[in-house]
Amino acid sequence: MKKKVLIIEDNDDIRENVIEILELAGYTVASTNNGKAGVELAFQDTPDIILCDIMMPELDGYGVLYLLSKRPETIAVPFIFLTAKAEHFDRRKGMEMGADDYLTKPFDDMELLAAIESRLKKKEGQQAFYSKSLDKLNMLVAKKDGLAALKKIIEERKSRTIKKNQVIYYEGDKGNGLYLLISGKVKTIKLAEDGRELMTGIYAADDYLGINAMLSNEAYADTATALEDSLLCLIPKEQLEELLNLYPEVAREFIKLLANDIREKEDQLLQMAYNSVRKKMAEALLRLQRQSNADNFKITREDLAAMAAMATETVSRTLSDFKAEGLIEKTGSTITILDLARLTKMKN
């Protein structure tokens, strides 16, 4: 089956040229010269890949990407930016927003075709990759007889790669689905009035993201950011609703997840309230150890400070103390836990 490519580019020469090349290469091509029309075309008939200029009047490339990422049907479509600007900052901004690649104009035919093919191939690779995470989801649904629903969900797997430091959703965004983290690591944070961050959660492979926003039908209460390159699977809201209504087991499972979450939050509250800095630090390290299942991990002082609700300087000092006491080892931003037992028993 022919792959559909959507091109959004306001320069007529370039657009026509690209269309010609792609049609020769056997793709079906849709095109437009402005961002708004591009978004609408994408919604009407989901393409397999999108090429998009950054600098455009009215709605620019970043805006297009943002709007597309709001809808489940377009969120997973590979997105390649076309631009004359090869500057560092723009490139990063685009990648952080979730673009998959970047072509600097002028580009030759081979470059273009190679980029498209590599993206399409990668996307297919991901479909196969889905790992245990989704199998677990299958289990969950299949427990009783949700076979049809199960098939449907898996067939329509939407996936999305997220790069380090990229924001998955912002506090206040209305969610469009539930995320299942397939690989990587993600943190959720809340911002205090003065700009300080508090980490409300840290997630690893097989964890669900945004459960409570999704299930309470409200906007996200925190901001989710990738701590490292991650792969996410989106379960669209409507399908989730359907599952919940059809299969009590699914609802029970989510209820359990939520209830445990509350438990954890309450524990954290107690710690935050009355524990000394040493104790809070120890607990933060233990949480990291538990969820990475390893005795060493990389984390910035800033993130640690946000986890334990203290100043970065205090983190530094406390870690130095811990090192002097033989509890941990540290080099740069890598921390290795040496004496788990004593950390666990840390007195207040």
Add this chain to the structure above:
Amino acid sequence: MKKKVLIIEDNDDIRENVIEILELAGYTVASTNNGKAGVELAFQDTPDIILCDIMMPELDGYGVLYLLSKRPETIAVPFIFLTAKAEHFDRRKGMEMGADDYLTKPFDDMELLAAIESRLKKKEGQQAFYSKSLDKLNMLVAKKDGLAALKKIIEERKSRTIKKNQVIYYEGDKGNGLYLLISGKVKTIKLAEDGRELMTGIYAADDYLGINAMLSNEAYADTATALEDSLLCLIPKEQLEELLNLYPEVAREFIKLLANDIREKEDQLLQMAYNSVRKKMAEALLRLQRQSNADNFKITREDLAAMAAMATETVSRTLSDFKAEGLIEKTGSTITILDLARLTKMKN
């Protein structure tokens, strides 16, 4: 229909004497001379009221009361202590554990009969009282067609009066049902290692208590204590499970409650972490105002301290400041909010 009375009393003379009186008065009487047997009798054939001695070998009266409160079928049965000790401390301990009355030996026939009748009458009164709370539950269940289930639950309404400062459940207890608070006010707290309390929640009429323990099938993560005399309705675990499996709407409703709970806990976490004492105090007062729907309320400095995670002395000081600034009024343990707007906008 004849009412069943169970008597647990190790002194043979007194027991025989009471049995005689009660049978003359038209009650069906079961009796035993030790606590263990008493508990078993109560489980086998739920009595309408229980009279129980405190001082007994093996299992004393407090133990009996505790064991009975663990089972849904006996939790709501009126319980009267019989004892020679008229001392203040014992009386309070008994009442705090949930005893409904106290008879000091020696007591005469009239005293005994009056106590029993008053208890039975009160219990019946409660059945009628149930107020809007349960009607709301009905709504919830009836939304679709859960008529049968609905009827069943309402028929088997278990109710229980809880006196001020009485503990409803302890952290670590395995729950046997979900509580619906019909009237009164309840707090849930967690204890830090050093004994300081942190209030994790405060509940008013129509709120559910212990949702997350119940739904995650684990022990309670906090201790629930009545802030004033309260009336609770117990929805036994099994019925809850049934409802959840039969009616997705019910599950959805609870999911929403849980999700909102998480939201609140996260907000609290952020406050606890970075806010000044003044701000924390203001937030605590606002929370009290919101949930009592009144501008004045009675609360001890200790409870306030547990809510805002600070020392009672600091609470005193901060309240004094607030009063001087015209934000609140206070006399004894009653606080009146004067300037809601400024409290809300309290800067950090």
Add this chain to the structure above:
DNA sequence: CGGGACATTGAACCTAGTCAACGTCGGTGG
């Protein structure tokens, strides 16, 4: 190998906790 981001260390400051003494309220018993 240079620059910027990240980490460490020192010193000053300040908030809120602790300890202690005193005041106030409400309930109980004489």
Add this chain to the structure above:
DNA sequence: CCACCGACGTTGACTAGGTTCAATGTCCCG
């Protein structure tokens, strides 16, 4: 009905722990 007691609330003085500001050191990426 009043006096007393214990629980609860207030205020002051002192102190410890953590934040802030500032300077310096170290790592990593291009």
